[in-house]
Amino acid sequence: xxxxxxxxxxxxxxxxxxxxxxxxxxxxxxxxxxxxxxxxxxxxxxxxxxxxxxxxxxxxxxxxxxxxxxxxxxxxxxxxxxxxxxxxxxxxxxxxxxxxxxxxxxxxxxxxxxxxxxxxxxxxxxxxxxxxxxxxxxxxxxxxxxxxxxxxxxxxxxxxxxxxxxxxxxxxxxxxxxxxxxxxxxxxxxxxxxxxxxxxxxxxxxxxxxxxxxxxxxxxxxxxxxxxxxxxxxxxxxxxxxxxxxxxxxxxxxxxxxxxxxxxxxxxxxxxxxxxxxxxxxxxxxxxxxxxxxxxxxxxxxxxxxxxxxxxxxxxxxxxxxxxxxx
Amino acid sequence: xxxxxxxxxxxxxxxxxxxxxxxxxxxxxxxxxxxxxxxxxxxxxxxxxxxxxxxxxxxxxxxxxxxxxxxxxxxxxxxxxxxxxxxxxxxxxxxxxxxxxxxxxxxxxxxxxxxxxxxxxxxxxxxxxxxxxxxxxxxxxxxxxxxxxxxxxxxxxxxxxxxxxxxxxxxxxxxxxxxxxxxxxxxxxxxxxxxxxxxxxxxxxxxxxxxxxxxxxxxxxxxxxxxxxxxxxxxxxxxxxxxxxxxxxxxxxxxxxxxxxxxxxxxxxxxxxxxxxxxxxxxxxxxxxxxxxxxxxxxxxxxxxxxxxxxxxxxxxxxxxxxxxxx
DNA sequence: CTGAAAGCGCTTACAG
DNA sequence: CTGAAAGCGCTTACAG
Numbered sequence: 001x002x003x004x005x006x007x008x009x010x011x012x013x014x015x016x017x018x019x020x021x022x023x024x025x026x027x028x029x030x031x032x033x034x035x036x037x038x039x040x041x042x043x044x045x046x047x048x049x050x051x052x053x054x055x056x057x058x059x060x061x062x063x064x065x066x067x068x069x070x071x072x073x074x075x076x077x078x079x080x081x082x083x084x085x086x087x088x089x090x091x092x093x094x095x096x097x098x099x100x101x102x103x104x105x106x107x108x109x110x111x112x113x114x115x116x117x118x119x120x121x122x123x124x125x126x127x128x129x130x131x132x133x134x135x136x137x138x139x140x141x142x143x144x145x146x147x148x149x150x151x152x153x154x155x156x157x158x159x160x161x162x163x164x165x166x167x168x169x170x171x172x173x174x175x176x177x178x179x180x181x182x183x184x185x186x187x188x189x190x191x192x193x194x195x196x197x198x199x200x201x202x203x204x205x206x207x208x209x210x211x212x213x214x215x216x217x218x219x220x221x222x223x224x225x226x227x228x229x230x231x232x233x234x235x236x237x238x239x240x241x242x243x244x245x246x247x248x249x250x251x252x253x254x255x256x257x258x259x260x261x262x263x264x265x266x267x268x269x270x271x272x273x274x275x276x277x278x279x280x281x282x283x284x285x286x287x288x289x290x291x292x293x294x295x296x297x298x299x300x301x302x303x304x305x306x307x308x309x310x311x312x313x314x315x316x317x318x319x320x321x322x323x324x325x326x327x
Numbered sequence: 328x329x330x331x332x333x334x335x336x337x338x339x340x341x342x343x344x345x346x347x348x349x350x351x352x353x354x355x356x357x358x359x360x361x362x363x364x365x366x367x368x369x370x371x372x373x374x375x376x377x378x379x380x381x382x383x384x385x386x387x388x389x390x391x392x393x394x395x396x397x398x399x400x401x402x403x404x405x406x407x408x409x410x411x412x413x414x415x416x417x418x419x420x421x422x423x424x425x426x427x428x429x430x431x432x433x434x435x436x437x438x439x440x441x442x443x444x445x446x447x448x449x450x451x452x453x454x455x456x457x458x459x460x461x462x463x464x465x466x467x468x469x470x471x472x473x474x475x476x477x478x479x480x481x482x483x484x485x486x487x488x489x490x491x492x493x494x495x496x497x498x499x500x501x502x503x504x505x506x507x508x509x510x511x512x513x514x515x516x517x518x519x520x521x522x523x524x525x526x527x528x529x530x531x532x533x534x535x536x537x538x539x540x541x542x543x544x545x546x547x548x549x550x551x552x553x554x555x556x557x558x559x560x561x562x563x564x565x566x567x568x569x570x571x572x573x574x575x576x577x578x579x580x581x582x583x584x585x586x587x588x589x590x591x592x593x594x595x596x597x598x599x600x601x602x603x604x605x606x607x608x609x610x611x612x613x614x615x616x617x618x619x620x621x622x623x624x625x626x627x628x629x630x631x632x633x634x635x636x637x638x639x640x641x642x643x644x645x646x647x648x649x650x651x652x653x654x
Numbered sequence: 655c656t657g658a659a660a661g662c663g664c665t666t667a668c669a670g
Numbered sequence: 671c672t673g674a675a676a677g678c679g680c681t682t683a684c685a686g
Contacts, residue, residue: 054663381679
């Protein structure tokens with residue numbers, strides 16, 4: 001049978017009220033040391049752990065943070081981010097629970113089932129969902145892929161990535177730029193915005209509009225793209241790839257076509273996956289300050305939970321070009 | 328204010344009992360169609376969703392499955408596995424919640440807070456934890472990295488991977504085999520077992536004991552390893568790498584040393600990460616049947632929850648050599 | 655076919 | 671400093 005606070009009360013000869021006060025270290029209530037000791041001992045002896053369900057029912061709150069992750073195949077960066085956030089929040093007594101949302105069950109069912117104190121969305125929430133959660137007293141920290149004025153929002157401006165890639169390529173003397181988009185449609189929300197950044201920066205700098213090709217993670221696909229780019233009126237000399245994997249495909253395509261990188265074709269990726277460093281030539285890429293972003297996220301949760309806390313400052317400068325041999 | 332079943336009862340002019348019966352489709356209870364309709368309508372109109380906390384308190388059970396993931400940097404395979412399990416269980420009304428366990432908070436606190444109906448461990452549980460959960464009526468599905476006779480255990484025999492690698496290399500005519508171990512200590516549980524498999528198979532086939540080197544994900548590290556292997560009395564001609572990333576490092580090291588792959592040195596990885604296909608030469612690797620493993624896992628959860636269900640058969644043949652150009 | 659009532663385990667005014 | 675009691679929202683015997 002489950003050990004309840006009543007058992008602890010009986011065992012230590014006090015009321016449940018006192019047990020609750022002692023165990024929760026209720027501020028403002030003074031308990032004699034002897035009593036406290038007796039309660040703590042009894043709780044220990046009995047192996048008492050409070051029922052979270054009862055607690056949640058009573059207070060309408062838990063110490064769970066629900067982190068909703070969309071069906072992205074973003075990979076290691078996301079894992080690292082979640083890992084960091086989990087660690088940070090654990091230090092404040094909060095447990096992060098990750099749920100991969102593929103839309104098979106409505107989000108509403110989930111957060112009601114978990115009764116979290118906060119919900120962290122790593123992709124934008126449906127407005128109705130967000131409202132419903134807020135109405136239920138849950139702290140909602142949403143996300144956006146574009147600049148967003150709303151302070152409690154996690155923003156990773158994807159356009160900036162594309163801009164940065166072009167800026168770097170141009171600094172290396174290139175003018176004819178191509179964008180290598182991923183084949184997986186689930187990535188479109190990211191890919192389209194990064195492409196927009198590329199386009200924007202090209203226009204701003206007076207370069208020809210970027211050529212575009214979808215590249216899946218096969219050599220053939222990359223070869224086809226590389227050929228098309230090279231055959232253009234003004235042949236492409238530099239490629240901004242959606243991410244490192246796509247960039248590695250382009251590298252493989254260029255090698256298969258006998259092109260020299262970066263002599264004939266420069267390539268820049270995004271993410272700095274471990275393997276990027278191992279490519280021949282080593283891949284130039286855009287690195288993200290995941291730690292800073294994780295800290296911001298954790299801080300936002302904490303601030304949303306405790307209004308007396310200063311909300312964290314949005315990290316700027318979260319992107320950085322890591323120059324290696326491929327550009 | 329929260330909408331409760333009492334509100335629905337009032338709105339539809341029935342008792343809470345009836346509301347509960349209708350909403351839970353209680354078997355054996357017959358409700359007139361008109362009543363059912365009224366209740367459903369009212370629930371809808373009011374936007375009623377049951378309080379999971381109250382339900383959990385009442386029944387001591389939720390429809391949450393807690394999946395505890397250790398602090399591995401295993402990457403995409405794990406993501407895929409969890410994704411599949413989440414999907415499968417969602418079809419049975421269960422929501423999977425993933426928690427990365429880095430030991431900062433005791434597991435006991437977490438499962439008590441979540442009140443899951445089942446806990447899925449992707450690494451072995453502490454025996455005391457497992458007992459406590461079982462005592463609390465939670466279905467426990469543990470994991471093991473070695474053969475394990477316990478039926479409700481998820482086993483991915485790591486040794487088999489090493490054996491398979493050697494078997495393949497030998498089939499290509501090699502005798503002098505090396506093992507490229509990862510530098511990250513968190514991977515030791517896997518790496519050591521795979522190495523044991525390599526050793527075992529070498530011994531069984533009468534080959535020299537495998538040479539061993541740690542390779543981190545840099546070219547320099549791989550170059551050092553490759554040099555050491557080539558300088559040996561009987562130079563190594565084939566490398567079984569811990570995983571694809573390490574294998575790609577070895578490939579880079581071999582290239583830097585001017586070695587021909589697979590002519591001078593054959594390399595086989597594990598995982599079939601997308602980039603493996605893009606390597607030059609394309610990387611031979613050991614592929615895992617993640618889907619089958621996910622199905623087994625989901626089936627185990629379901630079977631543990633409902634004794635009338637047949638427990639799933641353990642998938643065999645979950646590993647498979649994917650032969651490409653590097654061997 | 656439907657309702658009144660108990661109880662899951664907790665916290666917290668409210669009294670002493 | 672401590673206790674008796676209410677109530678969070680649900681489900682389920684038990685009566686009708």
